[in-house]
């Protein structure tokens with residue numbers, strides 16, 4: 102299994118590191134536009150191989166996409182991250198051009214590739230990849246829900262004062278500060294609904310902190326997060342590489358599912374060797390349905406700023 106990661110910055114390098122550490126891929130190619138940067142990151146990571154016990158070969162290139170030829174999976178992390186006080190949506194002006202150009206180069210060299218879109222505003226960037234790549238829809242997967250769900254579980258465990266391994270939960274809808282929809286109604290501690298343990302105030306806290314999870318870290322770090330994003334991508338790449346058929350919330354092109362059409366939004370899906378194997382339709386409460394529709398309206402407005 103050959104994986105390309107475009108963008109060797111904070112998130113791209115973290116993706117490459119977690120993928121290599123899990124030792125399920127033969128090769129990871131890092132691509133960046135900054136001269137020597139991807140080569141340097143690849144060499145540094147390779148020098149951890151004997152220490153961390155992996156055999157994945159990591160190489161880097163400054164924009165030579167012939168080195169990515171025959172990739173099974175490509176992860177797009179190229180583009181600028183937000184600074185404190187910004188929204189993800191404000192990144193569209195610069196990132197749309199980068200994501201479009203990168204997609205064209207990837208598909209030219211790996212026509213069978215499955216693309217995982219990370220660059221923000223992610224739901225809109227995933228939509229752009231659908232509109233410009235010519236790939237079938239099961240081969241384009243936006244990464245947001247896997248990360249947001251991990252943050253949801255972190256906040257649930259904090260409120261429950263429980264180990265994170267006791268809790269389960271999922272975030273769907275948009276990967277944005279306002280459009281995330283943590284499904285509290287379905288979250289559990291060892292199969293018991295968390296609503297049985299948490300007060301209304303605690304429930305509200307968990308939901309609000311989950312939604313602004315990325316903004317909170319951006320404020321603390323001065324740029325956006327990378328460890329959990331990299332780990333979330335590695336889980337998705339592993340689900341494809343090992344044909345795990347894992348249910349992961351991902352930003353996918355909807356054609357009637359959840360009452361939406363012609364939009365990429367976070368929904369649970371079965372991820373396996375073919376990419377998206379099935380979108381899972383879960384029953385939402387009336388309030389959740391309303392919030393999902395509101396998130397869709399907001400993403401649709403941002404999509405309207407795209408020029409193909």
Ligand SMILES: NC(=O)c1ccc[n+]([C@@H]2O[C@H](COP(=O)([O-])OP(=O)(O)OC[C@H]3O[C@@H](n4cnc5c(N)ncnc54)[C@H](O)[C@@H]3O)[C@@H](O)[C@H]2O)c1
Nearest residue numbers: 108110111112133134179180181182219220221223244330
């Ligand atoms: N979807 C998510 O959950 C999620 C999570 C974290 C970050 N992000 C997004 O991922 C993106 C990257 O974040 P980061 O922290 O790694 O930023 P970063 O600045 O550390 O890295 C971005 C890299 O992209 C490279 N790049 C720019 N244009 C390129 C091009 N045309 N071809 C190849 N490489 C190019 C840059 O040189 C840089 O090294 C941002 O848009 C950020 O908002 C999304």
Ligand SMILES: O=C(O)C[C@H](O)C(=O)O
Nearest residue numbers: 183189221315316325326
């Ligand atoms: O918050 C950001 O801008 C980056 C990313 O989308 C995240 O959620 O960490």
